[in-house]
Amino acid sequence: MKRMVGFGDLLLRLNPRGYLRFLQADALYVNYTGAEANVCVSLAQMGIATDFVTKIPDHEISRCAVAALEKMRVGTSHIARGGERIGIMYLEKGASQRPSRVIYDRRHTAICDADRIDFDWDSIFQGAGLFHFTGITPALSDSLQTLCLDACLAAKRHGLLVSCDLNYRKSLWSRQEAKSAMERLLPHVDLLIANEEDAEAVLGISPEKNNVESGELNYDGYRWVATQIINRFPNISHVAVSLRKSVTASDNEWGAMLYTGGAAYYSRRYAVHLVDRVGGGDSFAAGLLYGIGRCMGAQDTVEYAAAASCLKQTIEGDFNLSTVEEIFALMQGSGSGRVLR
Secondary structure, eight states: OOEEEEESOOEEEEEOSTTOOGGGOSOOEEEEEOHHHHHHHHHHHTTOOEEEEOEEOSSHHHHHHHHHHHHTTOBOTTOEEOSSOOEEEEEEOOBTTBOOEEEEEOTTOGGGGOOGGGOOHHHHTTTEEEEEEETHHHHSOHHHHHHHHHHHHHHHHTTOEEEEEOOOOTTTOOHHHHHHHHHHHGGGOSEEEEOTTHHHHHHOOOOSSOBTTTTBOOTTHHHHHHHHHHHHOTTOOEEEEEEEEESSSSEEEEEEEEEETTEEEEOOOEEEEOSOOTTHHHHHHHHHHHHHHTTOOHHHHHHHHHHHHHHHTTSSSSSOOOOHHHHHHHHTTOOSOOOOO
C-alpha cells in the first residue's frame, strides 16, 4: 500500500481533567489534534507510511506538535513554517445527559494565511497513493479553498485516490458557504465520507424518517443518500457514512455503511461506552483507506473501519492507537473487554 498524504490544520487541544467543566478547571491538559493529522496517525499505527502537510509557526509549541506526530511515525518533512499562531481547540467532555462542548480558536492561524508557494504538490505526491482532506480545511479561509483545489488537481495528475470527509462545522462556516466550496472540490474526490448530518448540511441530501437528535436513524435511507451523491458526482466511487446513535453523552451505538458498485454494505453495530469520542470519525476514515488500499473488499472494509473507530472512542486523546491485530480481533467478535495476559 502506497504512502498516504493528509493536508489540514494542526491544533493544540486543551481540556480539563476527566469530566470537569471549564468553570471547575484549574489546569488544562495538552494534546495535539487536527482531523487530517488524526487520520495520518491512525494509518501510521497500522503500519502505513504517511505524511502530514500543513503550515505552522516556527516556535516551541509548534515544535511540540510536530514531535507528537513524529512520535507516532508520521512524516513531517513537507510542513511549511511561518505565521504567528497555531490553532487551539478547547474541549469539555460531557457525561450522561450533559453533552461535550468544543470551543475553537483558529481564526488567522498560520495555515489560514498559507500561500501556493508554501506547498510543492508535485514533489509532495511523488510515490504517494492516497490523498486525504476534510471539509474543515477549506472552511478556515478562502486561500485554503484554493489550496485544497490545487492539491486535488495535483493528486489526480499523479494518479492518487482522493478521499474527503465532509466534516461540516457550523461554527466555521454557513451551509451556503460549505455547499459553494465543496461543490468545487467534490468533482475530484473518489471516496466521500460523512456522518449522519453532513450530507444534509453541505449537500442538502438527507434520508426520510431520520432524526439525529432523538437517535432515530433510518439506516436504509442512507443507501438512497449515497445514490444521490453519486448521481450528482459520478466521479465518486465510494460513499461511506458513519452511523452514530447517541443514547447519552456517555453511551453510543456505532456502526457504518459503505456504498460502492451499486450496493450498500453495513457493518456490525457496537454499543460503545465513551472514553473520548473526538477523533472517532477520523479513525473511521483511516480504516476505510486501509481497507481500500489493502483491497480487502467492501464488507470487510466497512467492518474494519467501524471496528477501528469503535476502539478509538475508548482511548483518551484524538489519536487512535489501536493496532491492526486489535482491530481484527474486534471484527472477529472479541469485544468482551476481558483482560489480556
